[in-house]
Amino acid sequence: MPNSSPRPVTTHDVARRAGVSQATVSLVLSGNPRARVARATRERVLEVAEELGYRPNILARGLVRGKSYAIGVVVPDLTNPFYLDVVTGVQRVMAEAGYAVLPGDTRESTPIRHLEALRARQVDGVIIDGVGAAALPHDALSELKVVVVDEPSERWPGVASDALAAGRMAAEHLAGLGHRRVAFIGPATDVHGFRMRERGFFQALREGGIGLPHEWLRRAPPTVSGGLAAMKALLSSPRRPTAVFCANDLIAMGALKAALKAGVDVPRELSIVGCDDVEMASVVTPELTTIAIPARELGARAARLLLRQLDGQEVSVKPGKPLPVRLVRRATTAAAPEGPGDTEHGTAGNG
Amino acid sequence: MPNSSPRPVTTHDVARRAGVSQATVSLVLSGNPRARVARATRERVLEVAEELGYRPNILARGLVRGKSYAIGVVVPDLTNPFYLDVVTGVQRVMAEAGYAVLPGDTRESTPIRHLEALRARQVDGVIIDGVGAAALPHDALSELKVVVVDEPSERWPGVASDALAAGRMAAEHLAGLGHRRVAFIGPATDVHGFRMRERGFFQALREGGIGLPHEWLRRAPPTVSGGLAAMKALLSSPRRPTAVFCANDLIAMGALKAALKAGVDVPRELSIVGCDDVEMASVVTPELTTIAIPARELGARAARLLLRQLDGQEVSVKPGKPLPVRLVRRATTAAAPEGPGDTEHGTAGNG
DNA sequence: CGTATTAGCTAATACGCATTAACAACCCAC
DNA sequence: GTGGGTTGTTAATGCGTATTAGCTAATACG
Numbered sequence: 028m029p030n031s032s033p034r035p036v037t038t039h040d041v042a043r044r045a046g047v048s049q050a051t052v053s054l055v056l057s058g059n060p061r062a063r064v065a066r067a068t069r070e071r072v073l074e075v076a077e078e079l080g081y082r083p084n085i086l087a088r089g090l091v092r093g094k095s096y097a098i099g100v101v102v103p104d105l106t107n108p109f110y111l112d113v114v115t116g117v118q119r120v121m122a123e124a125g126y127a128v129l130p131g132d133t134r135e136s137t138p139i140r141h142l143e144a145l146r147a148r149q150v151d152g153v154i155i156d157g158v159g160a161a162a163l164p165h166d167a168l169s170e171l172k173v174v175v176v177d178e179p180s181e182r183w184p185g186v187a188s189d190a191l192a193a194g195r196m197a198a199e200h201l202a203g204l205g206h207r208r209v210a211f212i213g214p215a216t217d218v219h220g221f222r223m224r225e226r227g228f229f230q231a232l233r234e235g236g237i238g239l240p241h242e243w244l245r246r247a248p249p250t251v252s253g254g255l256a257a258m259k260a261l262l263s264s265p266r267r268p269t270a271v272f273c274a275n276d277l278i279a280m281g282a283l284k285a286a287l288k289a290g291v292d293v294p295r296e297l298s299i300v301g302c303d304d305v306e307m308a309s310v311v312t313p314e315l316t317t318i319a320i321p322a323r324e325l326g327a328r329a330a331r332l333l334l335r336q337l338d339g340q341e342v343s344v345k346p347g348k349p350l351p352v353r354l355v356r357r358a359t360t361a362a363a364p365e366g367p368g369d370t371e372h373g374t375a376g377n378g
Numbered sequence: 379m380p381n382s383s384p385r386p387v388t389t390h391d392v393a394r395r396a397g398v399s400q401a402t403v404s405l406v407l408s409g410n411p412r413a414r415v416a417r418a419t420r421e422r423v424l425e426v427a428e429e430l431g432y433r434p435n436i437l438a439r440g441l442v443r444g445k446s447y448a449i450g451v452v453v454p455d456l457t458n459p460f461y462l463d464v465v466t467g468v469q470r471v472m473a474e475a476g477y478a479v480l481p482g483d484t485r486e487s488t489p490i491r492h493l494e495a496l497r498a499r500q501v502d503g504v505i506i507d508g509v510g511a512a513a514l515p516h517d518a519l520s521e522l523k524v525v526v527v528d529e530p531s532e533r534w535p536g537v538a539s540d541a542l543a544a545g546r547m548a549a550e551h552l553a554g555l556g557h558r559r560v561a562f563i564g565p566a567t568d569v570h571g572f573r574m575r576e577r578g579f580f581q582a583l584r585e586g587g588i589g590l591p592h593e594w595l596r597r598a599p600p601t602v603s604g605g606l607a608a609m610k611a612l613l614s615s616p617r618r619p620t621a622v623f624c625a626n627d628l629i630a631m632g633a634l635k636a637a638l639k640a641g642v643d644v645p646r647e648l649s650i651v652g653c654d655d656v657e658m659a660s661v662v663t664p665e666l667t668t669i670a671i672p673a674r675e676l677g678a679r680a681a682r683l684l685l686r687q688l689d690g691q692e693v694s695v696k697p698g699k700p701l702p703v704r705l706v707r708r709a710t711t712a713a714a715p716e717g718p719g720d721t722e723h724g725t726a727g728n729g
Numbered sequence: 730c731g732t733a734t735t736a737g738c739t740a741a742t743a744c745g746c747a748t749t750a751a752c753a754a755c756c757c758a759c
Numbered sequence: 760g761t762g763g764g765t766t767g768t769t770a771a772t773g774c775g776t777a778t779t780a781g782c783t784a785a786t787a788c789g
Contacts, residue, residue: 035745037744037745037746038745038746038747039745039746049745049746050747050748050749052746053745053746053747053748054747054748056746057746057747057748059747059748083745083746084744084745084746086744086745086746087744087745087746087747088745088746088747089746090744090745090746090747091745091746091747091748092746092747
């Protein structure tokens, strides 16, 4: 039986048992591989450590090294599978490096409060996604290594997906299917990723000569219920669009739900395209056409970037090339219905 | 500007500035409210602490108190919204108590390895759900306070939902709708919650005089794709059931998907009932009839139970009353179709 | 006035580990 | 053999906090 004592085994215990000093034990066990320790001694120590079931106290180690070997991740909503995927990506690479990750969302809190708590825990760094990092007060992140996701910044390094392209792809896909009466549902937010999706969409739309009247630009929280309500409103308007782009898949699924509930035939009467390609996108019926964003990869890269900083390396804040996104054609988009033609109306656009 | 120095503010800094000793600062700031400190001194210390932006180093505190103020949660799959809800419940009450929570799943790992990592981090306790705690080797959890969810145990306190009732409700609901040819899809697992759902289902079925042939008992991983494959197999068999109970909502959504894809009319030709009532259950079309399990509440209670232990209180391992579950009737269940009657076949049952 | 008693504070120590300066032992060459 | 190097080990210190024993000054008491 390895250890039945209630008190955890320390380096002192190992030292005593192995007949060496605590320092030697530390030298052997604390990584530092270039420490000059005789082969025999090293083996003896390792042996005893194993025998006693020694495990280093990460807190103590952190105290002396001035690191906690933990990082925080703050996202708006862990319930959104997209952000969960990002966190998963982070967790994977961080776990390998021996770091713990403390995920948290701001559903019932604020980024500030979260960051406070994380700092109290002495986390070594944070990864921030989707909560408008740019708007955070300057000192909320002082003394902290930071990586931002999908939010270019001059202060911190970051990784991003090609959100602009995502929006463009949606527009081009719909335009290619002959749609000219298209709507948009997205949150009123200053979160960069969302804004770029929107901008790309309108950009490509405009280039295709397609306008978008004000009543077809619906603001809604980026959730299922948000999308549901927005689509309901959209359908009750006198003139209906034949297609809609939703800023994320949750909105899109809500929109789809509302459409089906109203007896609208998707995709024959109405095409819907989402964004993110969460797992559920291919579970709903009909399956959701969407723009796939490499969430896990985003998380993984953000983590690696943070690790580099934690290793003391300088990391450029210059944004790298955004990660490519891709259209996933599924069953919620189809050719525009033969309608009463495309009537002219005030093309509002956006920007 | 509160603090522009790179080095965090310590009790020593506060002490120096306030003209008292570090010990006094600690006495004032470390909670211990019955410490004898003069009112004036206390106020002065608090003032200076505020001014310098002092925040306690939780690691150092943990070191001396022998606690880390962190706990772990291990579940099989954080991607499953049910478990995520449990974790959310945990997180909420733990955050209030000043504890960090390290969530982790066993998708690409094992409970053992996870627990190892958690112990290396000196977590003070763990909450275990859905990973077969009973089967864990005895020493994987030594020196750790433990609470198990949905898994009665003689070793650790726990909280549970009324899984047996969940299964019964499903059976009774289907029986009440006139179904007599019912199937079951669930994982081959020793996770107690799943087994109880299954047992309750078969129990009530038997009491209703309904048998279930072997080919209608399908084993599948508790995921969407698991449910999809199982239902596909079920539909390709010569004799189809008119209803199916799925051990969780993911399976049910997969099953629904497969049915719709095969052109089966749900619920007219086939009724489906799931279990958990995850958010997506009401997003798919048709909306899923399911048994609601109070996931958040489970998590919250587990957390409170763990907190009691961490406070040094003795906590009974005797199981309390299980949390009630309830049937949520939605759109995937309907009266059994008028079929070619109920043919007699070898009623296999289960158990 | 001398002695208990108390309030208010501090010095010292410990927590478990990493790190470094210093030391001991040994080898080589001259 | 003595000086200089190399190698292996250790004593000592510090990380930031909590805690305890103990000190001082003030107050109470006979």
